Amino acid sequence: MSNAELFRQAAERGDTPLLPGERLWGFWEFTYANSALAIATWAFLIGGATAAFVGPREGIAAIIIGNILGVLLVALPTCLPSGKYGVEQFTLLRSTFGRNGSRLVYALAVVLLTLGWLAVLGMMFGRSVDGMITLLKTGEAVTEPANGVLVSLLAAAAIVVTGLVVARGPTSIKFFNMIMSPALVLLMLVMLWLILDQHTFGDLLGLPPLAAPTDDKRLNFMIAVEVNMAAGFSWWPYLGNLARLSKNQRTSFWPNIVGVFGAASLGEIVGMLGAAAMGNADPTIWMTTIGGLGIGIVALGFIAFANVTSMINILYTSVVGLRQLAGPVLGRLSWDWLVAAFCVVPIVVVFAAPGIYDGFFIFLVWTSALNATLAGIGMADYFVLRRQHISLRAVFASPERSPFAYWGGFNPIALTALFAGSAVYVLVFNPQTLAAGPGFTLLSASMPAFVAAAFVQWAGTQLFGSRRFGDYGERIPAEPLAVVEPVVDPAVQ
Amino acid sequence: MQTTTDREREQDLELRLRAYERLADQPYWPGAMTALDYWLVLAMTLALVIGFYVWGV
Numbered sequence: 001m002s003n004a005e006l007f008r009q010a011a012e013r014g015d016t017p018l019l020p021g022e023r024l025w026g027f028w029e030f031t032y033a034n035s036a037l038a039i040a041t042w043a044f045l046i047g048g049a050t051a052a053f054v055g056p057r058e059g060i061a062a063i064i065i066g067n068i069l070g071v072l073l074v075a076l077p078t079c080l081p082s083g084k085y086g087v088e089q090f091t092l093l094r095s096t097f098g099r100n101g102s103r104l105v106y107a108l109a110v111v112l113l114t115l116g117w118l119a120v121l122g123m124m125f126g127r128s129v130d131g132m133i134t135l136l137k138t139g140e141a142v143t144e145p146a147n148g149v150l151v152s153l154l155a156a157a158a159i160v161v162t163g164l165v166v167a168r169g170p171t172s173i174k175f176f177n178m179i180m181s182p183a184l185v186l187l188m189l190v191m192l193w194l195i196l197d198q199h200t201f202g203d204l205l206g207l208p209p210l211a212a213p214t215d216d217k218r219l220n221f222m223i224a225v226e227v228n229m230a231a232g233f234s235w236w237p238y239l240g241n242l243a244r245l246s247k248n249q250r251t252s253f254w255p256n257i258v259g260v261f262g263a264a265s266l267g268e269i270v271g272m273l274g275a276a277a278m279g280n281a282d283p284t285i286w287m288t289t290i291g292g293l294g295i296g297i298v299a300l301g302f303i304a305f306a307n308v309t310s311m312i313n314i315l316y317t318s319v320v321g322l323r324q325l326a327g328p329v330l331g332r333l334s335w336d337w338l339v340a341a342f343c344v345v346p347i348v349v350v351f352a353a354p355g356i357y358d359g360f361f362i363f364l365v366w367t368s369a370l371n372a373t374l375a376g377i378g379m380a381d382y383f384v385l386r387r388q389h390i391s392l393r394a395v396f397a398s399p400e401r402s403p404f405a406y407w408g409g410f411n412p413i414a415l416t417a418l419f420a421g422s423a424v425y426v427l428v429f430n431p432q433t434l435a436a437g438p439g440f441t442l443l444s445a446s447m448p449a450f451v452a453a454a455f456v457q458w459a460g461t462q463l464f465g466s467r468r469f470g471d472y473g474e475r476i477p478a479e480p481l482a483v484v485e486p487v488v489d490p491a492v493q
Numbered sequence: 494m495q496t497t498t499d500r501e502r503e504q505d506l507e508l509r510l511r512a513y514e515r516l517a518d519q520p521y522w523p524g525a526m527t528a529l530d531y532w533l534v535l536a537m538t539l540a541l542v543i544g545f546y547v548w549g550v
Contacts, residue, residue, distance in 0.1 A: 003502075007501075011509070020524075068537075068541045069538070072538055084525070248523060250525070253530070257534070
């Protein structure tokens with residue numbers, strides 16, 4: 001392989017900026033990729049959780065409101081800079097948090113989140129296949145959650161298959177998404193048709209919540225909105241790294257509205273209606289009862305494969321980030337070994353703590369305390385403070401020459417904003433107990449956290465930011481200097 | 494000590510950085526979001542939030 005090809009491949013994998021002509025995805029391809037990511041079975045899980053808090057009418061409203069706000073406020077500060085510059089999301093984040101601060105954010109937002117979701121989706125794959133086996137053997141639907149060794153083995157197998165596909169790089173992911181995404185949308189519409197075949201839409205809208213947490217309907221509604229906003233904000237670690245593969249800025253943004261918002265909302269509404277109609281929030285259970293043996297098997301097969309598609313997208317974007325931020329030791333590992341390293345912990349988790357599947361909901365809301373805050377910091381930094389210009393030369397300069405060196409590689413202003421936003425979130429809404437503080441019923445928790453973090457980032461940078469401390473202020477034409485930092489050796493592939 | 498590959502890699506990165514600096518110096522960035530995009534997304538978001546709140550609650 002020539003050096004030119006190696007360098008292009010290194011750019012594709014996130015070591016250097018991808019040039020516009022090298023990018024893979026147009027509008028529809030990115031829409032397919034986003035749909036495949038969004039229409040995953042976590043949408044059914046979130047829909048099921050929504051059905052527990054509110055009835056279907058309020059649930060549909062909560063899903064739409066929560067998702068559009070979450071997805072929009074995530075796509076703006078992540079997809080637009082990545083789509084403009086073709087730079088890996090966490091490499092670009094050096095401008096906001098500093099080199100080490102970006103690593104810290106990656107560890108908090110991506111490693112934990114990805115490991116958790118890989119385990120949850122792997123377990124869901126396991127339960128789906130386990131349900132299919134039970135249906136085939138006995139002709140009877142599963143009615144109780146199962147966490148046996150077989151489910152864990154199947155979950156581990158799904159994680160291994162995911163790793164194998166991701167190890168082949170983005171071209172194989174593109175191929176996978178192009179086939180799976182339309183099929184998944186079609187199958188989801190079939191699910192909706194099956195539900196509506198058994199109940200009228202009017203009847204469904206009148207169903208009560210499965211397990212309303214309080215007697216206050218407005219509070220229950222806002223908890224449902226918050227859960228869906230958390231789902232929307234949970235795209236923060238992933239969207240930027242997918243967007244950098246799209247051909248330009250507009251192509252990096254609008255597919256999120258069609259793909260992530262549209263597909264996730266559709267999946268969650270189907271999940272909510274199914275849960276409400278069948279009286280069980282777990283889709284691996286209600287889908288087996290919706291249409292008899294044949295349809296149950298097809299439905300569970302759909303869940304299983306939809307999970308693998310989403311796991312592939314998550315793992316790809318996470319490994320791209322890990323590759324940039326891991327430091328010299330992990331940075332010298334080949335792509336294949338990094339993928340394998342990422343799969344180890346989820347495999348351990350599905351054997352050691354299979355209950356993570358049933359507790360996904362608390363895990364999801366906790367992540368919003370972080371993701372809503374990160375989105376707020378990004379909005380203030382990219383749109384207001386930098387006026388949509390980031391110096392790539394400073395991003396890739398060696399640490400001692402870069403204005404993004406900050407203090408030891410950490411930007412104290414952004415870290416203060418991160419702490420402030422997360423603290424506001426937990427004060428307004430406790431994700432562990434669902435206890436709501438002042439203002440929650442009107443404002444949710446994610447929005448105050450978003451605004452607080454954005455304000456602290458803006459005010460702190462106004463006070464302390466400068467050309468040398470963060471490259472803030474009037475833009476100066478770039479010098480052709482540059483002591484650029486050695487990046488990961490593409491020969492070590 | 495830098496190898497030939499290291500030097501070529503630095504040159505590759507330099508070329509990529511210059512390509513984006515040239516784009517930044519142009520009056521229009523190809524495929525950039527326009528004011529119309531931002532207004533559209535704002536209008537759509539407000540319509541969805543207000544519309545579904547009124548319908549659902």
